[in-house]
Amino acid sequence: MTGEGSYERDRTYLTTRITADGRDGYPVEPGRYRLIIARACPWANRSAIVRRLMGLEDVLSLGIAGPLHDERSWSFHLDPGGLDPVLGIERLQEAYFRREPGYPSGITVPAIVDVPTGQVVTNDFERITLDLGSQWAAHQRDGAPDLYPERWRDEIDDVADKVYRDVNNGVYRCGFASNQQAYDKAYRSLWERMDWLEERLGGRRYLVGDTITEADVRLFPTLVRFDAVYHGHFKCNRQRLTELPALWAYTRDLFQTPGFGDTIDFAQIKAHYYVVHHDINPTGIVPLGPDTRAWLSPHGREELGGRPFGDGTPPPPPPPPERVPAISRSQ
Template identity: 65%
Template sequence: MAQGSYVEPTFERDTNYINDRITQDGADGWPVEPGRYRLVAARACPWASRAIMVRRLLGLEDAISLGLCGPTHDSDSWTFDLDDGGLDPVLRIPRLKDAYDKRFPGYPRGITVPAIVDVPTGGVVTNDFAQMTMDFATEWTDFQREGAPDLWPVALRDEMAPVMKRIYTEVNNGVYRCGFAGTQETYDAAYDRLFTALDWLEERLAGQRYLMGEHLTCADVRLFTTLVRFDPVYHGHFKCNRQKLDEFPVLWAYARDLFQTPGFGDTVDFEQIKQHYYEVHRDVNPTGIVPLGPDLTNWSDPHDRESLGGSPFGEGTPPGEIAPAERVPEAANPALGPDGQLRR
């Protein structure tokens, strides 16, 4: 998760990332090479969840391995407390900070997920979450699965860019602006900005199935990671409470449509999401108590978005079954079966 400054009066996100890229030509010294890199993520984090989803949608599991941190962390680093012995089984480190320090001793900025680590050296390559998924879509094409969707289509890029920018500034970041506002005035302004953007999305999606029309793109992935956390976390924890997601007729149906699409809902761990926000953000929730609600079984309700036409993967196909080691536990997501797949 990208780091921010939670001090009065307004929330400001630190966006100074390690911006090296892994590309086909290796211009930054990091050539595309299957098996060389490890994506370190956390299912609790919306920015990291984006990378997990895109990797699965494109079928890059065999090319880029996945290391998962636990849902909570201290002020210093994300940790591999989900793994035996508290060590990542590939990198053999207990804390993600170790990979940052390996390349940049005494790394002075926040230790964030997602991060890509160079397995041979053990050093971090990049933590630029936005560019990372774009490169999965465009630089790793030789290793994508057959039938992988085009998530960053050339013909739509000029139109997509301002849509994705508004989603990032007003929605993805907007909920944090509400949650970490330091004064009533800044909270009020943040609240108005957020719901103005959600109303815009409600209108935009009323007549088309996806943000850019008939097929899934990176824009939908970016929006989904906030929408899926809205009712379990942001509505209460971050005081984004004009209405719940399930009180937006269009956005709620759109979110369920995505959730029920392979590659989206089958990567969501509601248990870890709630644990992270309510246990880590002690400035917002001093007791660390994690609420038992809300009831999340409604994510499986019919959405009827098929009536708008279009298809999620265009001329492509859905991703296949999730490998056992990467399955979300059934107890953490009521829409999943014991095999980690979405119930039908």
């Protein structure tokens, strides 16, 4: 938090990379690493999506922290005995402390842990997805899409930077502002960008080019949480996502695309925000709505053309232990 009441995200990360050539001391090796996410967290959601799209389930195991945590960090309270079954730890903090005793920055997800040492290798969420799509190429499934095609990289980076500043982080700047002036500024920036996105997506199926790219992977986790959390809880309430025709159809299109909606657990998302943020929601009451059935309604975006996976193919269903509760049409 700045002296002016604006929320500033701590972007101090462990930037060690896991690469094909092992340049940082951590070569890509099947079975050596464990990706830790939380279903609640939008930043971790990106890694879960890319891991699915790349088909890395058999080479990079997945640990899932529960939606609740305290000042000591994310915990594995949903796992038997409250311990991650591979790492044997109660809280993700333990893996950070094994890397750096008393680690002073945020204990964040996603994080990739080196299983033999139990140490976090990286929590650099932007680099993680890029590396899963490139450095892990030898272990990707046949038909894995190219989410960061070279010819579109400058535009992907530009769009993703705007989305990060005003939308991904913008909703937090609204929610955690400590005075009216800071909130007003964040709110205006958010909605200027949302209007820009609504216009951009009015005539094109995806943010950049005619296929799903990193830009879409970065926007989706915020939009899918918008009505359930950010609209009310973070006071981003000019309109609901369902009131923005292009953005609502775009997000439903992605939600119904394999690798996206099958990473979303709305119950865990709501439990995290409404229970953990005591200063915003001191009662800890979790809302029952909104009705999720609309996520399965036709979106009509196929009329805009585009090829979701480019020259690739959809990923198969997630392995049974990683499946999220399905939305019921008769809810």
